[in-house]
Amino acid sequence: MSDWAHTRTDRLWLDRPEAADVGALHAIYSDPASWTHFPQGRHDRRDETAALVVHHERLWDAHGLSGWVVREQPSGPVVGWTGVSVPDGRPWWNLAYRFETSVQGRGYAVEAARTAIAAAHDVEPERPVLAYLLEHNVGSRRTAEKLGLRLVWRGPDAGNDDPAAVRLVYLDREPDEVLLAALVEG
Template sequence: MTGWRHARSERLWLDAVSATDLDGVHAIHADPATWTHFPAGRHVSPEMTAGKIDQMVEQWSADGLGYWGVRESAGGPVVGVAGCAVPAGFAWWNLYYRFAVSAQGRRYAAEVARRAIEAAHDVAPDRPVLAYLLESNVASRRTAERLGLREVWRGPDRDNPDPAAVRIVYLDRDPDDELTRRVEEFCRARSGTAAG
């Protein structure tokens, strides 16, 4: 497959996030219930979400893949944001999934993440897929493990308001020494962001 802007999973419609998705994407990211494990990540204004959407649009343009707006029906409202995108300055795919409370508990994250990993392997198979998440987010950890991702790093989330917070990195492959070094550098530099 060469184009991933519009895709399907078993039950869901996946469309590259665009500015027209602002209301749905903001509703998900502004809801404190979707940030239980990292309250500081919540979007506090539509402008903040619009800035993130601009980044997502740029990722699609730059890398041929990014985050999708997830829908339960064609043209329906966005119930999640998920996919793989390349973080600025790094050489891997970041696997991300966040769903409205109304869509949680249906294993949508695993369903879309499987499709996202397939897309990432199609677009740039040499680029590893990374999931960067909080240890306390058991559901997200289980999803990563169900997908066959392997834990390769764990350490403090230094800028997290919770001083006991621990970040975990999962990869879709065993890292070589260089990738291990870059992952550790990434984790030390990029605390305070939630990947899943």
């Protein structure tokens, strides 16, 4: 197993988050333009973003992998967030990607998320990688498909403020019955 705390793609630097990254991450997580598909996920308060960083620091310690801050240069500003994490009590890696609007459309989500999937396969290859997304988020859906993930479930998005919202689940492998049951239960 490799040490994935600091890694590099062709164009990006991916680093384990630190408290010093909270301000830059909050700028991304509080920007309404980056939450048009899921407004209730937007961070209204900086302490929400600080809690996200602390949560992922714990996941790094527990699993040897979690989310990264993304930079275009080694010591440059944070332009995004990507990675995989193990949700409490779940048998999968959850893939996430979020970038500031000024860098969207450059292929960074695919590039960084591809590295996250490779890292997940290195750290715990038996644990599947999945991406939850909303059906109307066409950009996220295209990213998941470019990564080679397959749609394995479509259904209501439990807990969404929009009762008509449809959740899609993409996976890196065929689900067994246990995994599919866990996906359906939410």
